[in-house]
Amino acid sequence: MLDLPYPILDYLYKLTIQNRSPAYLFVKKNGCLSNWGGNLAARLESLARPREILIDENTFQKIDSLQEKFS
Template sequence: MLDIPTPVVNYILSFLIEARSLAYLLVKKDGCLLAWGGKLAAYGITNLCKGENIGEQIFFLEGLLPLDDAYLFLPLIKIEHGICIDIHIFSSQEGDWVLLLDSTRDENYLSPIQQKTNDHSLLQEKLTKIKNQ
């Protein structure tokens, strides 16, 4: 493990919790919600019920769990309320952890770049068609 100074770890934790609205869920291997915390309300997630199936409570997790001792990273997922999130899912002895981090800022940065790329591709196709006629 890296030898990371405590002030650096504290900064990273504060950044993730505040700037990225860190939220977490712990789901047993049978799909039932065991624990949760963090800034779930920032993602419109409220009224969770311990012991109930997670896929019935949070629609975008349906079919993703349980994991087979692997990890899953889903970047820039658009959920309800127009929020864009990064979803990290990994296994532990307790069950599967689901971490949610706000990635709206990343999306706002990348969207115009992607749009320019798409526009360029369309223009290339038009030019190719004109050239071939």
């Protein structure tokens, strides 16, 4: 844990939430979306091509190689 006083951590947390639009997608290895949350609308609008997400086999190969590297 960071060795910062609570008021500073609280300030940084609130600043991040107010100025960012955190969102997440959990995608299974078979490509199925299993869960999502956060401010997806704002996140997708910030992409070069709104509402277009590409997840292909190559994406999962990269994830697998990273997991093996750090396991």
